[in-house]
Amino acid sequence: MYVLIDIINERNYNRRKSLFSTKKERSMDIRQLEAFVYTVKYQSFSLAAQKLYLSQPTVSSHINNLEKELHTQLLKRTTKSLSVTPAGQTLYNYAAEILNLQQKAILELSDKNQKLLHIGVSSVPSLYLLPELLSAYHQEMPDVRFRTSCSDSLDVIRKVTDGTCDIGLVGTKISDTPCRFLPVTSDELVIAAPATPHFQACLELKDPVSMLLKEPFLLREDTSGTKQETLYYLKNRGLSLDDLNVIAVMDDAASLIRCITLGMGISILSRATVQNDAQLGKLLIIPLEQSAFLRKLYIVYSSTQFMSEQTAHFFAFMKQFYAIS
Structure with a gap:
């Protein structure tokens, strides 16, 4: 009886192995995603290659391999322009998030004794508010490290909502969110x-x-x-x-x-x-x-996510810095 069970199990294993071996294994890796994200960000293969310290053919090869694996066109290329397809935009959103999380993990794990703040900021506050704020906080807390993510206001609000960012600075507020907004200036x-x-x-x-x-x-x-x-x-x-x-x-x-x-x-x-x-x-x-x-420009923070001690300290510093009661 046990011999019969072993034979049946072996046949089932071989059948599953045969089934999966007919499917092409996907080899998408972080290098391909980096090449794609940087190419979209800078609208140029050559600039992406320069930022990643790669050759332009290598960047092109990474993106071509992605398109082959996903069986879809990600970029529209002409001799004069480069544009993103709808499928490419979808992948870009996910890939950019993956790279952000990768960088956050590296920063957090590289030195557990050092504290890290992940700050989301939209374009206007990144120019108008962030440099002076970070400089002042660094003087008070020189051991704290910063990771800033610059995107549009609604994306920053989303990242604060889901905990990707600890806190944010944005140029608008919305009602359909668990976040709260404090006007800064x-x-x-x-x-x-x-x-x-x-x-x-x-x-x-x-x-x-x-x-x-x-x-x-x-x-x-x-x-x-x-x-x-x-x-x-x-x-x-x-x-x-x-x-x-x-x-x-x-x-x-x-x-x-x-x-x-x-x-x-x-x-x-x-x-x-x-x-x-x-x-x-x-x-x-x-x-x-x-x-x-x-x-108004606003501080945005989550009313549902746990605020760490470091984030709470930075939040209190922001309110003092901007004289918010």
Whole structure:
């Protein structure tokens, strides 16, 4: 009887082995994901290779292998441009998260005696608030290490919600979240326009904003805090996106500003992000109203996730730093 059972078990094992051996084993690894994420991030195979200290053919090979394994096109390539397919965007979201978690694990495990804070920050606070905040906290707590993740406001809120980030700084708040928001300071939104004679002439008009809003418009992505506040501003003027000539939606603020300086169109942006370019004469700043249109910048933290002692200390320092009662 035991011999018969052994024979049956061996046949079942061989049958399962045969079944799985007919399937191609997937060999997706972290190097392939890094190559893909960096290529999408920098919109260039050569720049991705440079950042990863790899050859360009190696980066291309990693991405080609990913596409073969997943049986789908991830990137659309032409001689002049590179774009991400819907499938590629899905993979990018997951892969970027995997790399962030990998880096967080490395930092946390490399020296258990050192403390780590993972801070999520959207584009405007990353420029306007974060450097001074981290510098001041480092002077008080020099043994603390930082890991910052810069993305759009809604993504930062999501990461704080699920615990990927300990705390965040964002440019908008939402109601459908377990997170709480503390206003830190005000940020002025302005129209940024090319520094050309045409737009210089608009400044002489009685109502330059009405004329400027008819120009080609560059818009931040849906999950950007700046985008949310732009919609709010338009609503107050009795307008919607359908009333604008939107020619591009861009998720990178630096690229958008560069497009403005090259004369592509206008946008509504934070004064803090365009002030330097305006001082250099690369673009024009036009207030949205006679009185500045201000939005709030917020500290965001989870009301459901456990706040570690280190995070609680940093949170208390932030409230003291920004004089929040």
